[in-house]
Amino acid sequence: NAGVTQTPKFQVLKTGQSMTLQCAQDMNHNSMYWYRQDPGMGLRLIYYSASEGTTDKGEVPNGYNVSRLNKREFSLRLESAAPSQTSVYFCASSKAGTGGTEAFFGQGTRLTVV
Amino acid sequence: GNSVTQMEGPVTLSEEAFLTINCTYTATGYPSLFWYVQYPGEGLQLLLKATKADDKGSNKGFEATYRKETTSFHLEKGSVQVSDSAVYFCALSGKAAGNKLTFGGGTRVLVKP
Numbered sequence: 001n002a003g004v005t006q007t008p009k010f011q012v013l014k015t016g017q018s019m020t021l022q023c024a025q026d027m028n029h030n031s032m033y034w035y036r037q038d039p040g041m042g043l044r045l046i047y048y049s050a051s052e053g054t055t056d057k058g059e060v061p062n063g064y065n066v067s068r069l070n071k072r073e074f075s076l077r078l079e080s081a082a083p084s085q086t087s088v089y090f091c092a093s094s095k096a097g098t099g100g101t102e103a104f105f106g107q108g109t110r111l112t113v114v
Numbered sequence: 115g116n117s118v119t120q121m122e123g124p125v126t127l128s129e130e131a132f133l134t135i136n137c138t139y140t141a142t143g144y145p146s147l148f149w150y151v152q153y154p155g156e157g158l159q160l161l162l163k164a165t166k167a168d169d170k171g172s173n174k175g176f177e178a179t180y181r182k183e184t185t186s187f188h189l190e191k192g193s194v195q196v197s198d199s200a201v202y203f204c205a206l207s208g209k210a211a212g213n214k215l216t217f218g219g220g221t222r223v224l225v226k227p
Contacts, residue, residue: 004157033214040122042203042217043158058214090157092215103215105157 002026006091006106013081013113021076021109023091030096032074033058033103034066036087043090049074050096081113116141120204120218127194127225135189135221137178137204145208147171147180147187148215152201161189161202194225 004025013019025032030051035043035058045058047066055066063085065077074093078085088110094103120137127133139147146165150158162171167182176191187204204218 035217040219042118042219043215044217045214048214092158096213102160102163105159107155107157 004091004093004104004106006089006109008109009107011109011111013078013111015082015113017081018077018079019081019111020078021089021091021111022073023075023106024073025091025093025104026072027093027104028071029093029104030071031094032068033092033094034064034074034076035090035092036060037090037108038087046076046089078111081111083113085111086113087111116145116206116208116216118204118206118216118218120202120221122219123201123222125221125223127223129196129225129227130193131225133189133191133194133198133223135202135204135223137187137189137218139185139187139204139206141185141206141208143208144182145206147178148205148207149176149178149187149189150203150205150217152203152220154200158203194223196225196227199223199225 007022033048034046049055049068052071091106092103117140148163149161151161152158162173164171164180170179178189201220203220205215
């Protein structure tokens, strides 16, 4: 039972490089999310997709783009990485919004931009 | 908008001590409230939740009660173990914010033998 799978687990980028973080869930969830985790700031929502075919900005979308490829997959792209994007990135999914239902998280991608 | 405030850590305890982590929130309407736990090197997992006022969520010896009058959802455990060492996040989700989760800053708990 894989749940939410993120790749890669670790990545080091140089300033200005681009990369895509991949996320897939096998729970048939409608909603998917990308968060970043920074020390002392909890998790902040970057983008979310309430359902297949829709995406919306969260609290900190600048510098990122997303694609909801299909119901299972939701990718996060950094077009031109900056040191301020050094963080741990988490993908999550839930049945339909979080409401009173549980969100399931991947194990995270630790990204360092030098 | 919605916001969650929780006590800063780290909180260091001895095994079998009583743990309380304070959490207060600001939200429009009647949000659902959650505690998530993050063990070292892992993603977050749901610890417990409460969906309406006066509900008590409980799991693995942890408890939290949804107090609307004080807008609080404090986490408690009567006797902690070394295995409870983790980062704990309070979160809320409500219709007014499109049902997205809003997290507090997290509280690191370290339990020593």
